[in-house]
Amino acid sequence: MLSCPQFSITVQPPSSPSPGRATEQQCLNLLHSTSSLPKLLQALAFLLKSGLHSNLLVLTRFAAAAGFLGPVATATAAALLFSPCYSPLHLYDSFLLNTVLQSLSPSPLHPLSLFSLMLRLRLSPNHFTFPFLLKAIAALPSPLPAASLVHASALRFGLVRDSFVQNTLIHAYAAAGGVAALDLARKVFDETPKSSPVTFSAMIGGYILSGRSNDAVALFRQMQLTNIRPDDVTILTILSACVDLGALDLTEWLKSYIERVKIPKSLYLCNALVDALAKCGDVDSAMEVFDEMPERNIVSWTSVIDGLAMHGRGVEAVQVFEDMKNTGVEPDAVAFIGVLKACSHGGLVRDGRRYFNSMTREFEIEPRIEHYGCMVDLFSRAGKVEEAMEFVRAMPIKPNPVIWRTLIAACRVYGRLELGEKVTKQLIKEEPLYGSNYILLSNFYALNRRWEKKWEIRKSMEGQGMRKVPGFSSFELNGEIYEFVAGGEKKKLSQFQEIYEMVEEIAKKLKGAGYMATTSEILLDIDEEDKEDALHWHSEKLAIAFALLKTPPGTKIRIVKNLRVCGDCHSATKFISKVYQREIVVRDRSRFHCFKDGICSCKDFW
């Protein structure tokens, strides 16, 4: 038997039945026209007064109507349906409970409560029950236990081969996230006899939700080998994996696929495409798609603004923001994040300040921590470290670690070592369990040449089993994503020897061209074992070396990184772009860097 949380809802008992009773038809008509909670409550009163609360058809219609109106209405319906003072439980059928289940998410009722009621009443769940049930379960905060219980139950009722059940089961496991749940999802997926785009989308979406975009793309490739065609939802889903990975080739393929097989270009799909193109590095193509959209909403505009911002094209982003306002689209909080980011990455301090002030003055949008973060970044990037500090002090909300890290980066770039050290210590006090914070501090020690201090930190981190977030870079070649990690992992790559030699060759050529390692960022206390962590072997350099080897001369190279570009990689890449006559586009944690002829589009502020 299922165990589950109990629900308790009370309603007033009905007043004595009034003489003039409404007919069933009248009640159904009223429910049919229900479009708001007050109307539903009116219908409820009507229903009670007429003594129709034990009419199964009316109750079912009532539950369905409530489901349209959201959680409060669902709770109201549940109150009537399950209140002890009515309990016409002997009347209930599977259809009614299915209808309630269908309207459950989100709701204060646990789906398993209803399911167990159903079983208690000896009502057989049918092939409608499980999809409804699993959909509601997928919306729970931690769906895994409920999902496996229901999975077992579906098996018992012999309904696990139903494709709707399978798809929702995959979705529910995927929504749970984590290795174990994803394995369970995959198991159901693999056992599905008749897959459809829905099956694939559910599984692909699961990988993406768990941050495994590589697996998502791999599965998408596998799908292409079948005769199941990706549909609009599959495309929308896989596009977010493209964003994650910066997979431009795949994004462009999807764009032409949409045209070729005439996938309906919904607003959502176009928005996702614009966003993916921009975030994968082709903001001009993103703008073309945007220009051709028959209708646009705030998301479409924000995607373009944000895309331009990431490319440092602040002036254009600001122009698009103004165009948006002129078109009559009111900016929202997210659009402001976009335009503030544009100002910060484009060095437009005055505009940024103006937009920030306009949020409250013109649009009555209360700035959130993200907006304050943008302002701190705006001042920091522009080298106005004092102003950034002052801004943080005057903030009405408590600064969070992101804000501190923004300041710390500014202190490092602008050589404010003492201040940087102080702020880093403050950060560590607030976030003592995050390994990378200690690395920040140890870097300040290194910059000050206080090696003992630096080693102390490294040792204590090791003692506590702490690690920094490992840096990695990736490069897309013939639709395949190659990942590079600094240090030990790289040996896994079969072409390692080749890359190793290429890195050496690059180093030689750069030296010849006058490149010197950025000593302020080399933490030169490296001992023998640690050699592989040296700047030479940063994942980004490995990826570039690989790209130079594998692509024809003159073609553009696109690299994606998970961290910010370090100072030395940045200057080395500038040299490489010149020496090898290659345009190199690097997407890092915060923006795009386009290296060409020895110059970077970020103008060395990042």
Add this chain to the structure above:
DNA sequence: GTAGGGTTAG
């Protein structure tokens, strides 16, 4: 009466 989906500071 049934399934899979979307922009957010570093």
